[in-house]
Amino acid sequence: MSGAPLLSVRDLSVAFTQGGRTSTAVDHISFDIAKGETVALVGESGSGKSVTALSVLKLLPYPPASHPSGQILFNGEDLLAKDEDGLRKVRGNKITMIFQEPMTSLNPLHTIEQQIVEILSLHQGMRDRQARERTLALLREVGIRDPEKRLGAYPHQLSGGQRQRVMIAMALANEPQLLIADEPTTALDVTVQAQILELLAGLKQKNGMSMLFITHDLGIVRKIADRVCVMTKGKIVETGPTGDIFTNPQHEYTRHLLAAEPKGRPPAADPSAKTVMTGDGVKVWFPIKQGFFRRTVDHVKAVDGIDIDVRAGQTVGVVGESGSGKTTLGLALCRMISSQGGIRFEGRDINRLSFREMRPLRRELQIVFQDPYGSLSPRMSVSEIIEEGLTIHEPGLTADARDTRVVDVLQEVGLDPETRFRYPHEFSGGQRQRIAIARAMVLKPRFVMLDEPTSALDMSVQAQVVDLLRALQAKHDLAYLFISHDLKVIRALANEVIVMRNGRIVEHGPATEIFERPRTDYTRALISAAFRIETAPTGTVSE
Incomplete structure (x- = not known):
């Protein structure tokens, strides 16, 4: 890694001009990548990481994007000065890029x-x-x-x-000589994430290429990067060898990132607490039909005989890889999809109720989804989104009473009530998830299914949402079913943990036992991958 750098970014700025207004996304940044080196560009959403990466290959929309200052030197040649013909010889040949999704x-x-x-x-x-x-x-x-x-x-x-x-x-x-990886593992399960990181590190060493790795997850950085550039608000505030950044961070923002992961533990489980939701032998089988007459020849056993109890004021965490049946189980318990077996809500068998009979119970059973931007209507204001449930379930409320409830719940989830007439696109990802939580909480539910509610968020925002959920649970004695593949979040919230694979439970018990004394190879592989102790053993977990 000696000699002239392969890539040298010098005093780079990126601006966007729309409607006569210019905003700066990247503000006079500089960094180098040596031959054979991996440099991680780290920061939260909106820090300018991806804009910097796209600028290397001039993949931004020009206009409205522009470069008020800077050079991007690759093998000594300024890429920003090249025309399209010159860039085509570099793109896909000498520099390539892989994306998040x-x-x-x-x-x-x-x-x-x-x-x-x-x-x-x-x-x-x-x-x-x-x-x-x-x-x-x-x-x-x-x-x-x-x-x-x-x-x-x-x-x-x-x-x-x-x-x-x-x-x-x-x-x-x-x-290629340089690979740009823009959040390539964020959308993946922890075990698959570990496999992809191991693959990239091996291919980099085998092919002698350099890598620019963009992420908000410092756990990944420790595993793969030689040097780190920490970025916030369009500026690089700290750079140095990976070991130095982790052991002796100099900038306050770097220390903030290192500390930004869900902390704390849930309150001790009370075995005498009221059971809110019970599932006995819950099955969700999807038929596989073939032939001209579409006869059923087999079934996909998405959920295959699950027993579960969720008590008031407590959280049951459901973990497993994609396709393990976690979300299907949650939807079945909320009667959003058909299932076999017994489902009892506060002692009442609800699996035999019709759609009409279930409707009065819907306010008691609420769901918070993974992607708040996809689950919030872009055509409705925040106030309209939150009060929609009130108009259906409490039609006797006046407009002023509904507005009072909206204001109260926004304050409860930590949002300024004055913003309630704005639309979802005007909020950050963390704020949108708080809006989704407010929409569920305004109906004062007893049971809340949380389906990967933090996986699309930055680490610091994840920690804030976990703290909020814990506080709301303590205040309202809520029963949570928390579905996630992120074991750090599960450890911070769950009293009990169910580990699922291929529609079945492979391990079930108190959270402390699952994390400290896992009994199965599959659970050990999940924990190993999540906490970066070591790479999951080859063959332990399949895709």
Whole structure:
């Protein structure tokens, strides 16, 4: 890592101009990446990380984007000064990029083979058999099992981890000198995340390439980066070797990031507390139909005989990888999908109730979803979103009474009531999740299903939301079913933990026992991956 840097960003600024107003997203930043080095660009949402990465390849929309100052030198040549023809020789050849969400980056209408072959054809002139053989070699290199069977698959037919491996294969197709990885593991389960990080580190060493790794998760940085640049509000506030940043952070913001993870523990479980929700042998089987007459030939056993009790003032955490049946179980308990088995809410069997009979109970059973931006109507103001449930379940309330309830619940979740006439797009991700929580809490429920409510948020915002949920639970004696693949959040909130895999429970018990003395290899692999103790053993967890 000696000699002239491979990439040198010098005094770079990025501005956006809209409606006559100019805002600065990146403000005079500088950093270098040496040959064979991994540099992590770390910061929370809105800090300017991704804008910096996109600027390297001039992938921003020009206009409204512009560069008031700076140079981006790659092998001594200023990329910002190159025209489109000059950039095409660099993009995809010498510098490649992988993005956070592979499902939106891959073409849903083309097979995996078509998408990789297209790159080989455009950049290397490969055709037919040669391109196919190179595609198979790339898929093997990134750890895709039975690649011959995957060539004809479409993106939606692959798991999240497999899709990200395909993206990595596409990025490595032309043996680049620099790989830019923009939050490549954020949308993945912890075990798959650990596998992808191990894969990237191995490929980097094997191919001798450099890497710019963008993330908000400092746990990942410790595992993969040689040096760290900490970014906030468009500026790099601290840079240095990874070890120094973690052991002796100099800037207050760096210390804030290092401390920003869910802390504390839930109050001790009270075994005498009232049981709010009970599931006995809950099953959700989806039929597999084939043939002209669409006969049922088998079933996908999404939830296969689950027993669960959730008590007032306590939290049951449900963990497992994508596809394990966590969300399906929660939806079944809330009677959002059909299921078999017994479901009792405060002692009453609700699994036999009709839609009409369930309606009065809906206010007692509330859900907070993973993506607040997707679950909040963009056409409604915050006030309209929160009071919608009141108009349905408490039609006798006057407009003033509803507004008073909205103001009270916004104060309770830590939002300024004066903002209630704004729309969801005017709020940050953490604020939108608080709005979603307020929408659930305004009806004063007894049972709340929280489906990955923190996974789309920055670490510091995650910690704030966890503290809020814990305070609301203590105040209102709420029963939570908390679904997540993030074991750090589960440890901070849950009294009991259920570990699910392939629709079944593989381990169930008090949270302290699950975390301190896990009994199964699968649980140990999840905990190992979540807390970065070591990489999950090969073959322990499959995608």
